[in-house]
Amino acid sequence: MNRVIVTGASGLLGRAIHKIFEADPEWEVTGLAKNRARGGLVCHDLLDADATCDLLREERPAVVIHSAATRQPDLCEGQPEHTRALNVTATSTLCEAARAIGAWLLYISTDYVFDGSSPPYFPDDPPHPLNAYGKSKLAGEEATLQADSENTILRVPILYGEVEVLEESSVTVIARTLLDSRPNKMDHWAVRHPTLVDDVGEACLALARVCFTSKRSCSGRWHFSGGEAMTKYDMAMAMARAVDLDASHLQPDDRPPAGAPRPRDCSLDCSGLDTLVRLRRTPFAKNIGAFLKPHLP
Numbered sequence: 001m002n003r004v005i006v007t008g009a010s011g012l013l014g015r016a017i018h019k020i021f022e023a024d025p026e027w028e029v030t031g032l033a034k035n036r037a038r039g040g041l042v043c044h045d046l047l048d049a050d051a052t053c054d055l056l057r058e059e060r061p062a063v064v065i066h067s068a069a070t071r072q073p074d075l076c077e078g079q080p081e082h083t084r085a086l087n088v089t090a091t092s093t094l095c096e097a098a099r100a101i102g103a104w105l106l107y108i109s110t111d112y113v114f115d116g117s118s119p120p121y122f123p124d125d126p127p128h129p130l131n132a133y134g135k136s137k138l139a140g141e142e143a144t145l146q147a148d149s150e151n152t153i154l155r156v157p158i159l160y161g162e163v164e165v166l167e168e169s170s171v172t173v174i175a176r177t178l179l180d181s182r183p184n185k186m187d188h189w190a191v192r193h194p195t196l197v198d199d200v201g202e203a204c205l206a207l208a209r210v211c212f213t214s215k216r217s218c219s220g221r222w223h224f225s226g227g228e229a230m231t232k233y234d235m236a237m238a239m240a241r242a243v244d245l246d247a248s249h250l251q252p253d254d255r256p257p258a259g260a261p262r263p264r265d266c267s268l269d270c271s272g273l274d275t276l277v278r279l280r281r282t283p284f285a286k287n288i289g290a291f292l293k294p295h296l297p
Contacts, residue, residue: 003028003061008068010036012168013197020201046090056097064098064105073260076133087136095147107144110137111157116263123221131260153221161197166295174236175292178245188233188252191265195226196282206277223268227281242289
């Protein structure tokens, strides 16, 4: 049985990755979390370098899935030191600790490493992040491959899934505007590919199987995303239909959103990963209603 550590295992993406690996009998999973360490997760602060090195030496995993990160672009823009500490410095420490025990590390990155001016983006296209979040994740990618060229980067876009609160995902939080009947404008400028975290978890498991079952290299950078190009306004309309809510008070806004600069369209070309493994892409309308209904009045 292979041992795997999942960082950020209490977060939206980390929970899904942890669940996918836990359901596979080939894997023994240890989930790390800081603020919401419960349900068998190990409380661990990735900013404590010595503790991270000690933990990996004790656990000796074959695989580390690094999904922990500071993700909100506006928050990252206002807290550059904390963002770099978690997204870059802690990543570098984790990668060095993994290399010391011979573990393969899969680093979850973002489509925001690109500027959105010339989609679709292939994994080898030159990155050009526009905001502090994208810059920190790109630096994390570089630290990951510098520590061990056999490590892997998986870039993904905006994520959604089963949330504890609507605000946990920048997708599901859109439902708040549906519940407020006052006239409001919704971003209809940035094109995104909303991606189900369970599908990302399956992609992580598939990459791990390539390494440890097929014994094939999957090092370097890969892309995975949902198949539907949507603005946040498009997502709001789909949500309204899914849960039978009125959306007539929402108007499309064709201007760039306020706050940290966002790319216009970071569509990822995923053909490389699709050639390597067979993956599922869940249509947005299929499950979004079920994720929203527990949080609606």
